[in-house]
Amino acid sequence: MKNNHVVKLAVAALFVAASMNAWSQSGQPASAAASVPGTSAMTASSAAAPATGRKADRALRRKVYAAIGKQKDISAGNISVTAKDGAITLNGSVTDASQVDKVAEIAKGVPGVTSVTNKLTVKKPFGGM
Amino acid sequence: MKLKSCCAATLAIFATAAHAQSSVTLYGVIDTGMLYQSTSAATFQPHAPNLGHVYQLKDGGIYASFWGIKGSEDIGGGYKVNFKLQGVFNSTNGKFGLADTPGTTAIFNQFATIGVSGPFGTFDAGRQIIPMIYAMAETDVRGAQYFGSILTAWLGVNQAAGWPGTSTNAPIGALYDSNALVYNSPKFYGASVALEYAPGGVAGQFQGGTRESAVLKYSNYGLNLSAVYYNGHDTNPFPLTYPAAPAVPATGLANNRFYYFGAMYTISGFSISASYGIGKNPAKSNTADFEMASGGLGYQFNPRFKITSGYYYLKDRNNSANHSSEFAIGAEYNLSQRTKAYAQVGYVDNHGTMNQTIIYGAPVAPGESTTAAMIGIRHTF
Numbered sequence: 001m002k003n004n005h006v007v008k009l010a011v012a013a014l015f016v017a018a019s020m021n022a023w024s025q026s027g028q029p030a031s032a033a034a035s036v037p038g039t040s041a042m043t044a045s046s047a048a049a050p051a052t053g054r055k056a057d058r059a060l061r062r063k064v065y066a067a068i069g070k071q072k073d074i075s076a077g078n079i080s081v082t083a084k085d086g087a088i089t090l091n092g093s094v095t096d097a098s099q100v101d102k103v104a105e106i107a108k109g110v111p112g113v114t115s116v117t118n119k120l121t122v123k124k125p126f127g128g129m
Numbered sequence: 130m131k132l133k134s135c136c137a138a139t140l141a142i143f144a145t146a147a148h149a150q151s152s153v154t155l156y157g158v159i160d161t162g163m164l165y166q167s168t169s170a171a172t173f174q175p176h177a178p179n180l181g182h183v184y185q186l187k188d189g190g191i192y193a194s195f196w197g198i199k200g201s202e203d204i205g206g207g208y209k210v211n212f213k214l215q216g217v218f219n220s221t222n223g224k225f226g227l228a229d230t231p232g233t234t235a236i237f238n239q240f241a242t243i244g245v246s247g248p249f250g251t252f253d254a255g256r257q258i259i260p261m262i263y264a265m266a267e268t269d270v271r272g273a274q275y276f277g278s279i280l281t282a283w284l285g286v287n288q289a290a291g292w293p294g295t296s297t298n299a300p301i302g303a304l305y306d307s308n309a310l311v312y313n314s315p316k317f318y319g320a321s322v323a324l325e326y327a328p329g330g331v332a333g334q335f336q337g338g339t340r341e342s343a344v345l346k347y348s349n350y351g352l353n354l355s356a357v358y359y360n361g362h363d364t365n366p367f368p369l370t371y372p373a374a375p376a377v378p379a380t381g382l383a384n385n386r387f388y389y390f391g392a393m394y395t396i397s398g399f400s401i402s403a404s405y406g407i408g409k410n411p412a413k414s415n416t417a418d419f420e421m422a423s424g425g426l427g428y429q430f431n432p433r434f435k436i437t438s439g440y441y442y443l444k445d446r447n448n449s450a451n452h453s454s455e456f457a458i459g460a461e462y463n464l465s466q467r468t469k470a471y472a473q474v475g476y477v478d479n480h481g482t483m484n485q486t487i488i489y490g491a492p493v494a495p496g497e498s499t500t501a502a503m504i505g506i507r508h509t510f
Contacts, residue, residue, distance in 0.1 A: 062350075069319050069349045076319060077267070077348030080395045091429060092351065092395040097466070119398070121432050121463075124509075126266035126273055127239060127258045128158060128195055128215065 057083040060112050064088055067106050074099055079120065081107070086114035093123035151203045157196030160189050161220045162471070162505020166487065168494035173288045174369055175482035179494030186221045189275040189489060190471055190505035191461070193217035193226065195239060201246075208247040213257075215240040229307050231295035231367050238297065239305065250314040256307045260323035260344040261389065264355035267346070268391025270402045270425030271439040275489040276503060277457020277475040279391075279404060280304075282421050282441035285453060285485030286408045289445060290417040293369045294492070300365035300417060301408035302357075302387035306340050319349030329362065329379065336381030338363045353393045357406075361385030384412045393425070400427040400437075409446075418446040433463045443485055451481030467509045474502045 060083040068076045080091035088107050094100055104118040164187035170177035188194055197215030204210055216237040217226035228235035237256070244253030265283065266273035273280040283302060284292075290300040297305045309327040322345055329338025342359040363379035391404035402425035410417040420443070427437035438458040445451035459473030475487035477499050484495035493499040 065350045069316075072315055075267075075348040075353070077351060077353035077393070078395055080351050080397055082397055089397070091397050092400075119429070119432060121429065121435075123272070126192075126263050128156075128192070128197070 052085045056112075057085070060086065060088070060110070064107050064110050064113065067110050068103055071102070071106065074103060078123070079103065086112055087117070088113050088115065089117040089119065091119045093121050095123065095125050097122050151201055151209075153198065153200035155196075155198050156510065157194070158192070158507060158509050159194045159220050160191055160505065160507040161194070162187055162190040162503045164190075164488065164491060164501060164503045166491055166493065166499060166501040168497055168499040170484065170492040170494050172369070173292065173294045173484060173492055175289075175484070175495055177484070177492070177495060179497060183491070185491075187488065187491065187503065187505070188220045189217075190473065190503050191274045191276070191469075191507050193275065193489075194220040195226075197237075197240065206247070208245060210243070210245055211251070211253070212243045213240040213253075227295070227297050229296055229298050231293060231371050233296075248315070250312060252310070252312050254310050256305060257309055257311060259303055259306050259309060259325055259340075259342060260311060260313070261302055261342055261357045261359050261387065262304050264323075264344045264346060264357050265389060265391060265404070267348070267353045268355045268393045268402055268404055269423060269439065270393065270400045270427040270437050271457065271459070272437070274459075276459060276473050276501075277441070277455060277487055278439060279423055279441065281486050281489060282423060282443060282455065283406070283408075284489065285441075285443050285455075285483065286406075286419045286421055287365075288484050288486075289419060289443065289451065289482065290365075290408065290410065291369060292365055293367060293371065295371075296367060298365050298367065300385055300410065301419070302359045302385070302389075303340065303361065303364070309340065316348070320345070320347045322346070329381075331363070331379040331381075334379055334381045336362050336383075337379035339381075340364075340385075351395045353391075355389065355391045357387065357389035359385070359387040360411075382412050384410045386411045391423075398429040400429075401425065402439075415447055420444040420446055434460070436460050441485070443483060445481070445483070448481065451483050453477060453479045453483035453485040455485055455487065457487065469507050470505070471507065472502075472504045474500075476500050 061081050064081045065076055078093050082089045100120045104116050107116045165184050167182050169180045169183040195217045199213040201209045201211040214237045216239055225234035226238040240257050242253040242255035242257050265279045269279035271278035287299045287301050292299050306327045309325055311325045314322045325342040327340040331337025340361045345356045347354040362381050362383050364385040366377040368374040387408045389406035393402035404423045406421045408419045422442045425439040429435040441455040443453040455477040457475035461469050461471045463469045477485050477487050479496055482495050486493050487501040
């Protein structure tokens with residue numbers, strides 16, 4: 001009975017995760033979608049070949065920034081995001097050690113991102129902690 | 130059985146105590162290095178004699194050594210009650226940092242605040258580092274650190290405006306304000322606002338000793354933008370010769386105004402910054418009216434190693450003979466998560482009565498060029 005409950009919760013969580021994924025996907029610009037014709041929105045994020053070209057790189061970079069910018073406690077102004085054919089490189093700084101991995105996780109969760117190279121460092125804000 | 134229930138009761142008490150006080154943290158930093166400087170002076174007097182080169186153990190190569198206690202309690206509904214007590218100390222002699230009044234120190238000279246945070250943003254009351262300093266630090270590649278940065282440039286303006294350097298009550302802008310009420314908004318697409326009001330508490334003078342400031346910030350897409358407005362009444366009432374000469378009584382006179390605009394952009398390993406500021410005494414702009422401008426460039430080679438550099442220019446708008454140019458470059462190497470080693474070199478060319486320092490707490494001879502170099506270590510605990 002208890003196990004059943006856990007499974008139910010897990011399924012619910014999966015649904016929520018999937019729906020969130022689909023939601024952020026809908027924000028994808030037309031240019032990126034057009035470069036992978038014939039693939040559904042869901043598979044574009046993982047299975048299909050990444051969108052290429054400078055235009056697609058710029059669009060992906062913007063999407064990663066938009067995702068990081070949603071975090072109230074992270075200043076995306078101190079973070080450099082560069083994109084190359086689905087490969088994201090993170091540079092710059094965050095204010096707390098826990099945010100280094102958090103930003104990388106956020107970037108990985110953006111549809112179209114195939115890999116994340118994380119070079120973020122920790123820089124405490126003025127006045128310390 | 131009795132013992133068991135007793136233990137259970139104790140545990141329960143501890144458990145509730147732990148729940149009510151979500152977290153209390155004791156923390157701090159010790160930052161010590163060896164400093165060489167080619168000129169020095171005993172005071173910030175505009176014609177202070179050059180006492181010659183100096184070689185010393187120096188606190189705060191990057192920022193001051195400090196310690197503090199902070200905590201927050203989750204009161205539900207997304208709201209937290211926060212407190213912070215934090216003060217600098219001099220790692221070379223153990224003394225506490227400056228307070229508002231010359232000749233005195235304060236245990237918690239950086240923060241003594243209680244406040245609330247929630248969906249509306251954060252609100253803190255008490256002595257604290259005020260928003261304008263964060264706005265400047267976030268638009269300076271050197272991060273407003275103690276050695277050659279936007280902080281020493283801004284302090285250079287204060288020294289030129291008559292700040293004796295013996296209290297934290299400055300004539301142009303402020304690093305710390307006592308009695309401050311500060312509101313920070315949440316970020317909205319990277320944009321945020323910070324507002325400060327500090328009642329002066331001067332009897333019979335509503336405007337006496339008050340401070341008000343506003344900061345607009347944007348932080349997203351690798352770009353930080355800051356705009357600062359600061360206005361103070363009856364600031365820096367202590368003459369250079371205090372206490373021989375008495376403090377000026379508070380009358381509500383607006384005598385401290387500072388404007389600042391800055392930008393910093395981070396792309397790949399590079400950071401680049403630029404800023405412009407004006408500081409003056411609006412009541413007597415013929416005695417204090419200054420301009421400051423900066424440029425910065427840094428490169429992060431890998432997560433352990435970075436180099437930052439900055440150029441800082443100060444100008445007296447009342448007397449073109451008084452101007453100052455400073456260049457500083459520093460390398461930081463992270464030995465571990467909590468310890469970094471650093472080496473930095475600075476050069477300042479002061480003209481007229483300008484005495485922009487290379488590092489906070491080590492006055493240079495006015496009107497001369499000075500070189501300084503420092504190596505040190507900074508450990509966080």
